[in-house]
Amino acid sequence: MNKTPFYITTAISYVNGVPHLGHAYEIILTDVMARFKRLDNHDVYFLTGTDEHGEKVAKTAEKNGVTPKEFADKNAATFIKMTETLNISNDDFIRTTQPHHHLAAQAMWEKLHANGDIYLGKYEGWYSVREEAYFTEDELITVPETKERITPNGTEAVWVEEESYFFKLSKYTDILLKFYENNPDFIQPSTRRNEIISFVKQGLKDLSISRHKDRLSWGIPVPNDENHVMYVWLDALTNYLTGIGFPDEASETYKKYWPANYHVIGKDITRFHAIYWPAFLLAAQIETPKTIWAHGFINVHGQKMSKSIGNVLSPDGLVETYGLDQIRYFLMREIPHGQDGNFGHEQAINRINADLANGLGNLAQRTLSMIYKNCDQQIPDHGDFTESDKALLDNVYTLMLKNVRIVMNDFKVHRALEEIWRVVGDANAYIDEQAPWALRKQNPERMKTVLYVLSDVIRCLAIIIQPVVPQSAQSMLDQLKISADERDFAMISSDYAMKPGTDIDKPQGVFPRLTVEEAAA
């Protein structure tokens, strides 16, 4: 069977800090799409990693009295650990400090150079030593008496000039505008696309892509110039190529997976991905990725996450409090696609209990319990299906997956879950309508058919929720004795329906109900 290649990435995390809820959200979102496509007959490659060079890392390392490499190693480890904690199915974890990435970034540089898009110039501007940042002319206030330039934060800015290599980004202003026009799906959602287009329309300035070694040595050396290291964005963005074999453009993985289907990123770094990246690639004569997907941010109890407020949530803590699949589900269900969302304890408890414990979890538990107790601990045989049976099954076999695919194509995971939970509701309504507990005495054969139908509905639900709650779905499928090779979306069909006579074990609830005490934790 020929599978369609599908390459998806997260942004690489900057190792100046440690993982928080925002990182968790991005990587879970990407993981869900990767798993979804794998189950839907795609050959998926999923890349994530860390961005480790640059001034901030060098400075922070110095403050901590360690080398940049030691510091990066330490923090990169926390991001690697997060992929394990969150059960992320990435195929590789790239670190920009890896030797093969250095080769890739340098190869990228050479390509830009060969295309005539790199030149040595001077980077000049107003720099605040205190704030370690450059400011544009119009951001500064001139003190009339002294003619001193003051930043909005009140620190002094001085004019500095520094030798630097530049990328001829200005040359790409019109080319990019045309590119966006011809590739309307390149930047999503559209609000981000609009922002980028209006930004580019103002005209692009050339981009400084190196730093002199005297100022910054923690980076990838510029080819053929010992005195410079590459500036981080050219370095960082190239990771998407490195991860699949670049600069070996003849490699199997590179040929198969490039161009990427999705770069999933936070909305704050849209510009780098939607302007610099395609410009670099066009200059290097490499194909551009299909879509830059910019997600929103998550507020905590209505407030921006920040160290000063002290409301920064750690992935570990969240998993501890709510459970891994629970937190995955909450984030995917409650954060609308591409928009900012909110995280609240009460909100999380409500959502998790209502949908997972009371909804799907209870549906599986009540059904399997009845089968276990009333059908000799095995999947019952069934008689002819009634109209109600057929309606429910047909809905599950055809409509559910179809609708879910449609919304997942737009990366609307929260809508996909809504579609799936509609079926959970249907199934619970079906049980009450059929009342198998009453049939037990009146019509045991009919009871068996009803329970059989339900078992197959649960099978299909468990299959389709695998991307979002992989462990719990696995537990459900294990309890139904579905073999590992019968868990693809292609098996959501009557052709793979439950086999009567299959022995089952004593059922165990997959989604425990969270108590109020846990909410207070």
Added chain:
RNA sequence: GGGCCUGUAGCUCAGUUGGUUAGAGCAGUCCGCUCAUAACGGAUUGGUCGCUGGUUCAAGUCCGGCCAGGCCUACCA
């Protein structure tokens, strides 16, 4: 200042190219059920679709203005 986005029931969200009495889930209320994780089902309360003009036979859906919230406006990533 310029540009973009959002504003639909208490809460979180759906509402295709404008077309019958505006939907779902959660929360609330009432009734039912007892297989199940005191879970489930049914019914029901609740909205002048931010405000205001206009286009149209017809607007949550198009256009103008206003109000509120948010975001972008280049080298920290």
